[in-house]
Amino acid sequence: MTELPLPTVTPLTEPYWQGLAEGELRHQVCATCGNTWLPGREECPRCLSEDVSWSPSSGRGRIISWVVYHHASHPAFADRVPYNVAVVELDEGARLITNILGDPEGLAIDRPVQLRIEEEQGVSIPRFVLV
Amino acid sequence: MRGNVVIAGVGHTAYGKLPGRSTDSMNVEACRKALADAGVDKDSVDGLFVKYPTSGHRSMYGQTVAEALGIQPRIGGVWDQGGATNISMISFAAMAIENGQCEVALVTIADNPRTGTRQAYERGWGDDAVFGWFGTPAGYAMIARRHMEELGTTHEQLGAIAMAARRHGAANPDAQLRKPLSAEDYATSRPVVDPLRRDDCCLISDGGAAVVVMSAERARQLSVPAPVPILGFGQGQTSWEVAQRPQLTSTAAVVSGRTAFEMAGMTPKDIHVAQLYDCFTIAPLMTIEDYGFCKKGEGGHFVEDGGVELGGALPLNTSGGLLSETGMPGMQLVIEGVRQVRGTSANQVPDASTSLVSNQGGIMHTHSTLILGSA
Numbered sequence: 001m002t003e004l005p006l007p008t009v010t011p012l013t014e015p016y017w018q019g020l021a022e023g024e025l026r027h028q029v030c031a032t033c034g035n036t037w038l039p040g041r042e043e044c045p046r047c048l049s050e051d052v053s054w055s056p057s058s059g060r061g062r063i064i065s066w067v068v069y070h071h072a073s074h075p076a077f078a079d080r081v082p083y084n085v086a087v088v089e090l091d092e093g094a095r096l097i098t099n100i101l102g103d104p105e106g107l108a109i110d111r112p113v114q115l116r117i118e119e120e121q122g123v124s125i126p127r128f129v130l131v
Numbered sequence: 132m133r134g135n136v137v138i139a140g141v142g143h144t145a146y147g148k149l150p151g152r153s154t155d156s157m158n159v160e161a162c163r164k165a166l167a168d169a170g171v172d173k174d175s176v177d178g179l180f181v182k183y184p185t186s187g188h189r190s191m192y193g194q195t196v197a198e199a200l201g202i203q204p205r206i207g208g209v210w211d212q213g214g215a216t217n218i219s220m221i222s223f224a225a226m227a228i229e230n231g232q233c234e235v236a237l238v239t240i241a242d243n244p245r246t247g248t249r250q251a252y253e254r255g256w257g258d259d260a261v262f263g264w265f266g267t268p269a270g271y272a273m274i275a276r277r278h279m280e281e282l283g284t285t286h287e288q289l290g291a292i293a294m295a296a297r298r299h300g301a302a303n304p305d306a307q308l309r310k311p312l313s314a315e316d317y318a319t320s321r322p323v324v325d326p327l328r329r330d331d332c333c334l335i336s337d338g339g340a341a342v343v344v345m346s347a348e349r350a351r352q353l354s355v356p357a358p359v360p361i362l363g364f365g366q367g368q369t370s371w372e373v374a375q376r377p378q379l380t381s382t383a384a385v386v387s388g389r390t391a392f393e394m395a396g397m398t399p400k401d402i403h404v405a406q407l408y409d410c411f412t413i414a415p416l417m418t419i420e421d422y423g424f425c426k427k428g429e430g431g432h433f434v435e436d437g438g439v440e441l442g443g444a445l446p447l448n449t450s451g452g453l454l455s456e457t458g459m460p461g462m463q464l465v466i467e468g469v470r471q472v473r474g475t476s477a478n479q480v481p482d483a484s485t486s487l488v489s490n491q492g493g494i495m496h497t498h499s500t501l502i503l504g505s506a
């Protein structure tokens with residue numbers, strides 16, 4: 001099997017990937033204004049405060065939109081087509097790119113989903129299942 | 132400044148597969164033809180605005196082009212807003228001219244993603260590549276899905292945009308793809324990134340195109356034969372990651388269009404013909420809504436039943452656009468906008484005296500708008 005294009009873990013994103021390895025999806029929270037977001041960054045993109053920290057997410061969210069690839073742009077996905085990629089908004093407000101597992105017929109906007117962490121090639125990947 | 136600055140000349144290379152042509156050479160050919168169209172000598176050029184080539188990004192590429200053109204501009208450089216760049220550079224040139232920073236500007240683009248690399252359009256999106264999140268088409272597909280699910284837009288309505296572009300392109304002798312598209316062809320077009328099908332996606336093309344910009348007064352002094360007044364322009368921008376957009380069903384075309392229409396003192400009702408950036412069919416459909424030709428969610432109804440064909444409510448992409456004339460990111464739309472108000476289009480809209488053009492970059496990250504009038 002061709003290797004997946006794995007994330008580049010940096011000091012900024014290490015808490016995110018470490019959290020997933022420990023079974024928890026984390027998002028960032030601003031202590032100054034309460035904003036929540038992903039992916040990780042050094043400053044709050046709403047109030048520009050540096051007082052930001054990682055917080056565990058409930059793992060619950062909803063589908064904002066999704067696509068289905070019928071063509072692989074990378075050899076690792078050649079035997080996975082057709083596969084979906086979705087935007088999910090967590091109940092806490094942060095949004096992320098992910099995959100939705102299960103019956104593709106059940107995909108719909110605003111459909112509730114629940115986190116399911118899958119390990120591939122030593123990396124814990126945050127995917128979701130339909131609720 | 133409404134009408135104080137004009138597009139004095141336009142020029143372009145062949146479109147399609149141009150093996151062996153460097154972007155330097157294609158920029159020179161396009162500029163040479165644009166200067167000839169304007170009837171002015173290159174020695175009068177003192178502004179040079181260049182779009183970077185996606186197939187090979189080089190530092191300070193504007194100076195490479197200046198050297199190839201044998202000119203030493205007072206002002207210019209390379210600008211990067213993806214496909215929104217061309218109209219934005221025209222507006223920067225116009226503002227520079229209005230403020231005495233230059234008198235005659237060349238605005239030029241050349242790229243060869245077809246024979247060179249198209250990697251810029253297929254790369255993974257950072258760490259999200261682990262999910263298989265790759266490429267430009269998928270970003271537009273993500274937006275299209277939301278638009279279809281939330282607002283009821285259909286495949287058939289997206290197909291109406293593709294069919295109009297292909298019909299117009301078939302009548303354009305310079306178009307790269309001159310094969311009309313039937314409703315059945317579209318319906319059986321293979322999925323690329325669902326909900327987008329192959330015929331929703333633009334061509335990948337080599338080529339170059341340029342325009343000459345100067346004041347209306349300078350154009351009179353130089354006896355420019357067919358100057359086209361710039362009546363309005365605008366820009367708008369949003370965040371990098373598609374997932375982070377506050378909403379997926381609206382674009383920066385809203386602010387860009389409003390800015391341009393206010394500057395021109397016009398409304399969509401005043402527009403006779405439009406060239407709206409059609410990298411993917413969903414883009415012009417949403418631009419029509421965001422510019423105010425109809426309400427949000429009614430773009431699908433607006434474009435169906437011949438609404439964007441010749442004789443329809445808004446003749447759209449009359450040279451074939453990115454879907455049929457060339458996949459070049461944007462300047463061909465400006466050139467067709469110029470042809471329409473000059474009365475020289477292969478698909479001429481009778482008595483067109485106002486012409487609207489949009490450019491758009493990335494996955495609707497950037498947007499720019501241009502309104503042209505007749506002399």
